[in-house]
Amino acid sequence: MSFNSVWFILIAVLWIGYFILEGFDFGVGILLKVVAKNQAERRAVLTTLGPLWDGNEVWLLVAGGATFAAFPEWYATLFSGFYLPLFLILVSLIVRGVAFEYRSKYGKAQWRNRWDNAIVVASFIPALLWGVAFANIVRGVPLEKSATGAIEYAGGFFNLLNPYALIGGLTTLSLFVTHGAFFLALKTEGDIRVRANAIGIKMGLVTAVLAVVFLGWTLAALTSKASVVTGSLIVVVSWLAALAANYKGREGWAFLFSAITTAFVVITLFFGLYPNVMPNITAGGPGLDIFNASSTQYTLKVMTVVAAVMTPLVLIYQGWTYWVFRKRINPNQIAKPESGVLDSLSA
Amino acid sequence: MNALDLARWQFAITTVYHFIFVPITIGSGFLVAGLQTAWYRTAKEKYFRATKFFGKLFLINFAIGVVTGIVQEFQFGMNWSSYSRFVGDIFGAPLAMEGLLAFFLESTFLGLWIFGWDRLSKKAHLATIWLAAIGTLLSAYFILAANAFMQHPVGYVFNPDTGRAELKSIVAVLTQTTAVSAFFHTIPSAFLTAGALFAGVAGWMVLKGRDPEVARPVMKTGLIVMIVAFLFVGLTGDWSARVMTKQQPMKMAAAEALYDTKANAPFSLFTIGTLDGSKSVFQIGLPSVLSFMSTGDVNGTVEGVNDLQKTYAEKYGEGNYTPNIPLAYWSFRLMIGFGGIAALFALLTLWYMRKGGLPRGKFFLRTMIALPFLPILGNSFGWIFTESARQPWVVFGLFKTADGVSPGVSAGSVLFTMITFTLLYGVLAVIEFGLMVRTIKVGTDMTPVQSGESKTLTMAY
Incomplete structure (x- = not known):
């Protein structure tokens, strides 16, 4: 296998990691005000993410950095082309991160409520826009060869808001909400758990419909490769398994299957793309693939060695974190939920 | 202003802002780890209080550093796509390594540190803060190596067919003197900054008569760290100047x-x-x-x-x-000046403390509270100098800044994102500063160290 293909796979792996991990924490963020009715519950919900969200987000940074290193042309065309959606995602991630860290510092209702709203909105936007972005990549976008020979994005912002991409966005949004609900059902006790389970079933069915439309559209209009058909079937089967497990109250299994589903959504889209990384929507037009977008073989080789050594290590210690914080969180474990550490000035 | 000027302003604003928090994080990560080690070794409660208290200040800063760092990873592609295409083969590698080796380490172990007080053994918990701190060092190294390539490109060959620079030796890129000297100049500056923060906060505690058991050792440590750090900053600054004169x-x-x-x-x-x-x-x-x-x-x-x-x-x-000569001339002097004044002040204070006393005098202590701002300004001017005096090049002698901007991104788009980032960063700065001040005012937590199983979580969001 060429290094180009290896890196195509590794980039897919990084996005799989990112969407499985930050996918559930987007879902939890979106559901914050729905599943948690009082301060103790809100804080319990946020505490399930506390030790994890930052490490989850690093998957995105590494996906970005790795794309820069392995496929600089892809990195350059994608991020300068999808300028405004990416900007909205960045602003959301900034606000969300700060909101997690600062919202419980004070007990003031207004302070907390504003940050909570920020968490909901700033989780919603990227959950939607990542789907829009990936659907556009798979669908193909208008690309032109510039005077310097670079292949540049030639659409505008509104070109990205086509019906197929919007369905893609709604699919990731609803998938992440469900995935987040399964995570909360697995990680909490009491009312939150009950509510999360109920939301999981409802949103799970919505997701099923959206995913079928999105994947069906992909197969009907874009590609009918055997690998994409297989991937889509696995998505459907594993999603049904997730819903069944959730229905039976097997929360660990439900979460595992929704993680597998998320992985196979990414795998299916990457199957659809291969060997392209950014196809042109006009057949025969200039496009980016794993060869013309890539770094030199030497760079790919160096990065392969680094990734081969570091990725397993990262998986081990990040996995260990999930093990350390495996216990369910109960709202009654939050001491003085209404007050913040900065409320009172000591004498 | 055209898209190029706006993109340059945006890079300047977002990067200078990001780098206000980075040195504080790097330096105080290690200082907090040191305090916790002192607690682990001696079991004295004052060190526990100090760890918790300065740990809070460290985390408030860390949050902003992290979220503003996300922009750094992506704005090369967004605003500087031609630059990204030209150097991607070389420049992307240290960035990806930074993510794989450093970001994962910092974020994961910091999460364990923040939430792990009651979930890990004392020893394992202590190890998490050290690993997070080491992560920040690794991160600094890789990003400085990437920047060093912009100051002094090595280990590459220009390919006329593709019109881009290609990597020939990753070892050369990662080990060149420019990178090494920059690392050993930047890291002590981070310690100077964190030392000043700790000493400044301790100065306030002394002024208000708060927790003298904590204030005294922290002040002394902060000041000593500052002086030792400044010696290294000076030595490696001298080294960097020579490297710079030869290369640029x-x-x-x-x-x-x-x-x-x-x-x-x-x-x-x-x-x-x-x-x-x-x-x-x-x-x-x-x-x-x-x-x-x-x-x-x-x-x-x-x-x-x-x-x-x-x-x-x-x-x-x-x-x-x-390059812009007045900017280079003054930023160079302000870098040295702010760092030097901070170190002088530290020396003077230690002199007052030589017989075991604490500095007295309201004026003196009030001045001391301003101490952290001096190295922060020095850091900013240092980078403003390094980057602006390299112009018109983005990669010295190889690629001009004007050629690096994204051709497909309109001036309007860059202006819009620049204004939004600036406003957002401004609001965050106000909130951040308010939280820092409030945390300092609330002070150390005098509740004794809890031992054994507790029904409630030690740490919750």
Whole structure:
């Protein structure tokens, strides 16, 4: 296998990691005000993410950095082309991160409520826009060869808001909400758990419909490769398994299957793309693939060695974190939920 | 303003802002780890209180550093796509390594540290803060190596067919002197900054008579860290200056506003008048010091701006190769000045403390509270100097800033994102500063260390 293909796979792996991990924490963020009715519950919900969200987000940074290193042309065309959606995602991630860290510092209702709203909105936007972005990549976008020979994005912002991409966005949004609900059902006790389970079933069915439309559209209009058909079937089967497990109250299994589903959504889209990384929507037009977008073989080789050594290590210690914080969180474990550490000035 | 100017402003704003928090994070990560180690070794409660208290300040900063760092990872592609295409083969590698080796380490172990007080053994918990701190060092190294390539490209070959630079030796990129000297200049600066923060906060505690058991050792540690750090900053600054003179003589000439090549060149401390090459009205200079700084020899010859401009025009073709001289001249002096004043102040305070007492006097202690701002300003001016005095190049001698901007992104789009980032960062700065002040005012938590199983979580969001 060429290094180009290896890196195509590794980039897919990084996005799989990112969407499985930050996918559930987007879902939890979106559901914050729905599943948690009082301060103790809100804080319990946020505490399930506390030790994890930052490490989850690093998957995105590494996906970005790795794309820069392995496929600089892809990195350059994608991020300068999808300028405004990416900007909205960045602003959301900034606000969300700060909101997690600062919202419980004070007990003031207004302070907390504003940050909570920020968490909901700033989780919603990227959950939607990542789907829009990936659907556009798979669908193909208008690309032109510039005077310097670079292949540049030639659409505008509104070109990205086509019906197929919007369905893609709604699919990731609803998938992440469900995935987040399964995570909360697995990680909490009491009312939150009950509510999360109920939301999981409802949103799970919505997701099923959206995913079928999105994947069906992909197969009907874009590609009918055997690998994409297989991937889509696995998505459907594993999603049904997730819903069944959730229905039976097997929360660990439900979460595992929704993680597998998320992985196979990414795998299916990457199957659809291969060997392209950014196809042109006009057949025969200039496009980016794993060869013309890539770094030199030497760079790919160096990065392969680094990734081969570091990725397993990262998986081990990040996995260990999930093990350390495996216990369910109960709202009654939050001491003085209404007050913040900065409320009172000591004498 | 066109898209190029706006993209440059955006990079300047987002990067300078990000780098306010980075040195504080790097330095205080280690200092907090040190405090916790002291608690682990001695079991004295004062160290526990200090760890918790300064840990809070560290985390408030860390949050902003992390979220503003996300923008850094993506704005090369967004605003500088032509630059990204040109150097991606080389520049992307250290960035990806930074993610894989450093970001995962910091974020994961910091999460364990924050939430792991009651979930890990004392020893394992102590290890998490050290690992997170080591992560910040690794991160600094890789990003400085990437930046060093922009200052002094090595380990590459230009491919005329693709029109881009290609990596030939990753070892050369990661180990070149430019990177190593920058690392050993930047890291002590981070310690200088964190030391000043700790000492400044301790100064406030002394002023208000808070927790003297914590205030005293922290103040002393902060001040000693500052002085030791400043010695290293000075030594490696001298080293960096020599490396710079050799690799980017124009930058050194700009730093001195030295227009004509000179032997025994003086280091100008202060200039009144124009910096545009006409005679200055009034100048205080230290004879031969510039020659020594640049070449290691008081009689050394330092090349001037005019001669370099001529040389570069011959070498690279017609064009303006002179950076903004007043900016370079003053930012260079302000970098050294702010760092130096901070270190002097630290020395003076330690002198007061030599017989075991604490500094007294409201004026003195109030001044001390301002201490952290000095190295922060020094850091900012240092980077403003390094980056602006490299212009017009983005990669010295190889690729111009003007050629790096994204061709497909309109000035309107860049303006919109720039304004939004600036407003957002401004709001965050106000919130951040408010939280820092409040945390300091609330002070150390005097509740005794809890042991054994607890029904409630030690840490919750």
